[in-house]
Amino acid sequence: MRAEDAPIVIGSAGRRLYLIDWFRTALETLGLNGRIIIAENDPTSAAASYGDEMRLLPPYTDPSYADELLRLVDEFEPKLFLSANDYELMHLHVDTNIATGLRERGIFVPGVSPAWQKGCADKLRMARMLEEIDVNTPTTVTGNELDRLLDLTGSSGEFVVKHRFGSRSSGLAVVTANRLEEAVISSARSVRRRADGADALDEVIVQPRVPGSEYGVDIVASLVDGGGLTGVFARRKLRMRAGETDKAVTVAPEPFTEAAVKIARAAELSGLIDMDIFLDDVGMASVIDINPRFGGGYPFVHLAGADVPRYYLSQIFGLTIDSTWRDYEYGVVAAKYQETRVTARGQQSDDSTRSAVEVA
Incomplete structure (x- = not known):
């Protein structure tokens, strides 16, 4: 197969250079001389210069975004387009x-149906959609419905407050009932307002804190037959940083399989989505969040042996692979660390923004 037969586009990769590495490795493993095209709106982002080629796209909010994306598609004729940005996926x-x-x-x-994409972006809608398919999820209300929540759940225990349309734990607070109203008002002040958002308190959701330990779970469905579940991967979260899993240990996926099957079918899933799930002491799993993309937790199962990029490429190019792409070792602890790479040279500097470090 010639190189021009196998281009793929990864959009808004940002800091996720590992995703580019793993798709590149998958291409090599499968004997494909493919190119990885990076689509970014910031030419100096960590990912922009890391692929085989890069094309600048305007922000998804720009009226010219669609035309520029189609121009990229006409140029490269890619087999795959995936984005790692929640807001771009909504668009x-x-x-x-x-x-x-x-x-x-x-x-x-890859992705979910438009209805489920809306649900993934709107945490109140998502809770209702999960309830409709009999998947456990916490009671969820807006910041204007605190009395109803307390009537349903009582005032004991703790409550989770966060942005209804947020990403990466934006607006998050965990408080007791006596501080609940204060936390909701504080979260509403920092909400990312939408054009149709009338009341800031309706842009905040509140849930009783779910007992148990928090897990990240990736579920994967066929890219060819939407909704057909093909893999489930799980890790218990050990540490969080900036709304993303920073350290985790891989675990067996069985406690989450029932919910995964229901969600994959209802969402008409193709490819991978990332879920946050609490598991209590009696084994009840409660879904609290869904991200319809490669999430920040996927690296933990990949390093333990899973290989979703290889599965994607085998499906896209009609190649037969065995089931080892979904095998991963349990009990593997991994932690993220920071690296820095040069992304541009010869840029103009604004001396007024420089800070000097004096050594005594």
Whole structure:
């Protein structure tokens, strides 16, 4: 297969250089001389210069975004387009018909149905959708419904406050009932306002804190037959940093399989989505969040042996692989660390923003 037969596009990779590395390794393992095209709106981002080629796209909010993305597609004719940005995914799958148009051109665009994409972005809607398919999730209300929540759950224990349409734990607070109203007002002050958002308190959700330990779970469905679950990967979170799992230990996926099957089917899933789930002492799993993309927790199962990029490419190019792509070792602890790379040279500097370090 020639190199030009196997281009893939990764959009908004940002700091996730490992994702580019693992797709590159998968291409090599499968004997594909493919190119990885990076689509970013910041030419100096960590990922922008890390692929085989890079193309600048305007922000997804820019009116020219669709035209520029289609120009990229015309140039490279990629087999796969995936994005690691929640808001860009909403624009692709819900606000426009771009994702549908790409699929009609034979490009694989992993994701969920538009209805579930909306649910993943709106934590109140997501709770209701999970309840409809009989998947456990905490009672969820807006910041204007505190009395109703306390009537349902009582005032003992702790409560979780966060942005209804937020990402990476934005607006998060965990408080007792006597500080609940204060926490909701504080969270509402920092909410990312939407054009149709009338009341800031409705942009905040409140839930009783779920007992048990928190897990990250990736569920994977076929890119060819939507909704057909093919893999479940799990890790227990040991430490969080800036809303993302920073240290975790891999665990067996069985406690989460029932919920995974229901969600994959209802969401018409293709590819991978990332979920946050609490598991209590009697084994009851409660889903608290869903991200329809490669999340920050996937590296922990990949380093333990899973290989979703290889699975993606085998499906896209019609290659037969064995089931080892979903095998991973339990009990593997991994932790993230920080690296820095040069992303541009010869840039103008503003001396007024420099800070000097004096050595005594």
